[in-house]
Amino acid sequence: MVGSPIIPTLLVVLDIVGTFVFALSGAAAGVKRELDVFGVLVLSFCAATAGGIARDVLIGAVPPAALNDWRYLVTALIAGAITFRWYPAISRLRNPVQLFDAAGLALFAVSGTQKALAYGLSPFMAALLGMLTGIGGGVARDILLSEVPSVLRADLYAVAALAGAVVVVGGDFLGLHSAVTAFLGAVVCFVLRLAAIRYHLHLPIARAPIVQDDVPKRDHT
């Protein structure tokens, strides 16, 4: 993402904004669980960078950009420190944070997809990796706190990321300029996610039938 030649300056700026707001979400989760200041900063960094790190490891771009470019770390630490110091104010900012979170999701999904395409992955898999870049941070944050990742539960969260990634892949296939498809992809993801939050759009949920106790304590993976 940052530092990659294919990502123009505008996207770098938005990428850092995305890092910032994802770090806010990690730090806020850590404060809620009453971690000490260091634990809060670790969660900030993980939430902000885990998606990009996973993507870079999977495509062989090591060391990952998030570890090579100090701007990620500094951005995440600033967001964590702000949250730690002014948590009451941050928690009152809930709607703006959700707004930025949706923006971060959109940007990471788009830049992740473009980086995967630049590394020669198939369009199919580039979209998957773009989605992963968007959602990976939240997964890492929730696993560290021993919770079921909320991206598996939140309304159209991963779906919005996938939609943005698909737009980027489609634009690439049609030969559109990468800035145009990045913009379109980000807008699609952003709008879809905001609409899901506002109108509580969600996908169907499977209803498990009568629970036959078919998974005894031991055995039966």
Add this chain to the structure above:
Amino acid sequence: MVGSPIIPTLLVVLDIVGTFVFALSGAAAGVKRELDVFGVLVLSFCAATAGGIARDVLIGAVPPAALNDWRYLVTALIAGAITFRWYPAISRLRNPVQLFDAAGLALFAVSGTQKALAYGLSPFMAALLGMLTGIGGGVARDILLSEVPSVLRADLYAVAALAGAVVVVGGDFLGLHSAVTAFLGAVVCFVLRLAAIRYHLHLPIARAPIVQDDVPKRDHT
């Protein structure tokens, strides 16, 4: 695994079958936890591919086969969709699923070991990585659902995978044809796992002595 020149066509077929049944187990776990359809599909894909992805990252074969070969994704999604739609029927199929699960474990352990050998790892470590390929999917599924991985608890689950991997390594050392050792390794793993399920074979369990509260809430890693 699939796509690797050392894996003959028969193994590709069985590998896809293994992907399918592991995806069923992930999807069923997701339905039980009442995830939405997207969460169920994510769990299908993770359970089916996490072991292979971890192995490929560890031996430097990136991007991992499971991300480069669309057949894995499609197979996992089909299994997830079937489970989501027909969960009551699937849950009634418990014994056949266990049968296929054991088969998948056997095949992944064998093909994982062979791929690790092909990448020049020592026999010792190839067996470890083969076992990892077999059990990794279940670990990822359970961690995402915030549960202690059942492969750490199930009767002779990981041990069966390790036994199959050791047979492959031993056959390789003796210069046997890879198809022969693959077949033998898979049979050993499969039979051992089925016997463990049927007769509740298991390894000794340590009994913790009187619980001295020696791990206070804070400190003491």
Add this chain to the structure above:
Amino acid sequence: MVGSPIIPTLLVVLDIVGTFVFALSGAAAGVKRELDVFGVLVLSFCAATAGGIARDVLIGAVPPAALNDWRYLVTALIAGAITFRWYPAISRLRNPVQLFDAAGLALFAVSGTQKALAYGLSPFMAALLGMLTGIGGGVARDILLSEVPSVLRADLYAVAALAGAVVVVGGDFLGLHSAVTAFLGAVVCFVLRLAAIRYHLHLPIARAPIVQDDVPKRDHT
């Protein structure tokens, strides 16, 4: 770490000691949760090697040293077997184990930082990766047991690792001999961690304000 040309023999010895004590901590955690003997050994190996494996994957040194060098595996298995067999005695040894654990943390943080520097990472990121090497094993152990990683909670645990790593990076910057900085870094980490245990030093903890139920069950990452 072990096997890397930049790590002198003394560090190899101490590295193996670190592997041993971290494996003890993983095995003890597994016995407490009443895993079978295989689960206990898996936890031993994970706690002893996960940090080094993560570091090696992130810097592109695959296959990771912990999978390529049989001494890690054997050391971890011996520690796990001892714990499984003689858990009552081990649990009485709590203070010595904590002592060795602090020593292991110190050594892993130091050797991890030196390896990252040798692979050309910036001083900033080498210190981060050194810290990761020290704490990664505990994180893996706790995630496998579905617990919030205690390194996020323990008194000055990660901070001590970071301090040791920073000393190594600083010494490297000043051109000091690597054995000297390794020694100094390890001592700083070790003393800091022991002091934190003895005097319950800890960093400030954020207090979450009145819990407004601002994270409903669904949506809102």
